[in-house]
Amino acid sequence: MGGESKSTTATWGERYTWPDGLAVEVSAPKPCKPSEYSMPQKTERAVKITLLVTNGTEEPFNAGVLSVGGDAQFAGRKAEAVYDSGGECGGGMDSVTVLPGKTFEMSQAFAVGAQPGELQVVLQPNFGAAKAIFVGQA
Template sequence: MRTIAAIGAVTGGVFLGGCGVPSANTGSVSPASAGASSEAAVPAEQKPAPSWGQRYTWKSGLAIELAEPVACKPSSYASPPNVERAVKVRFTIVNGTDKPYEAAALAFGNDVQFAGAKAEPIFDSGGSCGGGGLDAATVLPGKTYTYEQAYAVGKGKGELQIALQPDFASDKAVFVGQA
């Protein structure tokens, strides 16, 4: 049994080792609802993280914009319960590719942090924080899709970080700003 577990561990390590971790912020950053960025020639390690009101464009032409977070008050039926403070962020997907994009593939909910800790998404169909984020949607080439997601954050202002990745092969767009 130990031999099988050891072989599985080695094989799994080799398999996962080849996958690698996607890099972050290697696309271009520009003002929201703008054209191409002039930052394309800047090396990734020198590029600043995008923030609220900016557009991040992946090499494929798909882009994302995040609006500045706004306060919202979860209803008594919201999940998680007893949230000290909540903020709602508006996401806009801009499909600059030549193929339809399935918005549900945008992996955003598992990598949101506030002041260095996980920020929980809020599901609140009856309150001002909203129903809970992204619905399944097909975004045709040249079209946009907008949705909102609320997060439970700490009592005071702090840094909110939201990492988004449109597919497993693309880099992560890591938005950072005050909330």
């Protein structure tokens, strides 16, 4: 394996670049209204972030492996990913191939508390890579 996996903290609108050249930017969370068929049901409030993935590596990258939905917190508690394929909050992460030198935009919504608070989203392109931790108000 080799190499150290360090974590770096960024905030909305900033770019994090891994040593291999893969980069990601996360937009500030925007409110979205889950449809009646969204999961989880009866969400108090939901916000959606947009991720811009830039493949600066020499290999194709599967954007679906960024594993954004599983490691998110809001106000010190786990933030559940919202799956709302027919609604405003969207259907979750896309498993698409991003070719070297190309960019791809995708989004993910989260169920958050009724009051504004701090949202933390952790991105990791593969198991051994450093974690990019994005933190800011939502």
